Amino acid sequence: MAFYPLQVAGLVLGVLGLAGALATTLLPQWRVSAFVGSNIIVFERIWEGLWMTCVRQARATLQCKLYSSLLALPPVLEAARALMCVAVALALTALLVGTCGLRQVQCTGSDERAKAYLVGASGALLLLTGLFVLIPVSWTAHIVIRDFHNPAVHVGQKRELGAALFLGWASAAVLLAGGALLCGFCCCSRRKRGHRRPAPRHCVPHRGPQGDPAAPRKPCTSYV
Secondary structure, eight states: OTTHHHHHHHHHHHHHHHHHHHHHHHOSTTEEEOOOSSOOOOOEEEEEOSSEEEEEETTSOEEEEEOSOSTTSOHHHHHHHHHHHHHHHHHHHHHHHHHHTSSSOOTTTTOHHHHHHHHHHHHHHHHHHHHHHHHHHHHHHHHHHHHHTOTTSOGGGOEEEOHHHHHHHHHHHHHHHHHHHHHHHHHHHHHHHHHTSOOOOOBOOBOSGGGOTTSOOBOOOOBO
8 A cells, every 4th residue: 555654653653642541540749839939948759640649748658548538529520530531532543444544454455555544544533533532621721720829719729831742732632633644544545546547438439441431340359
């Protein structure tokens, strides 16, 4: 199949995006404690993620605790959990489908059309995965920034953007780029197959001796 490096690049970006989305889901640094004020002595640092909250005190090890109740969580956190889990599952499915569309894999035989459609489906799933990662990350960042500038929120309860959010944005960009490459590969493959279609052949009838038009014509025996 033509444009094979484009397909490989899309799948590689998909693998990187899947790893980034999984790390974003598991890391606790979605919201970190904000240091607001003139006090430069920091005794503890608080990290809040989708599954646990961690506290790192001065001269002490990191202590993490899983959320004890699922029903007591805020709706925003529950929605972010669901979207990130669905994103990881979609990315894994997209990679499996895209792998079946590789030239060396004989899941569909040698049918290039079927392989191109598999690659296109993989690209569409990666694009959807990128959106699923982008929504909870951007939503959480919006809430953090809104509460940070809200004077009604106590200083000790203010939070800043954690490293997991930036990793989520980068993962979403990589997933969208990988999906775009795979969809572009599918479109290029379909266009190339359209150029390979044989042109219609025209019949060249045989005329009589010396090209006499009045002579009866014989059936076509050759085409051009």
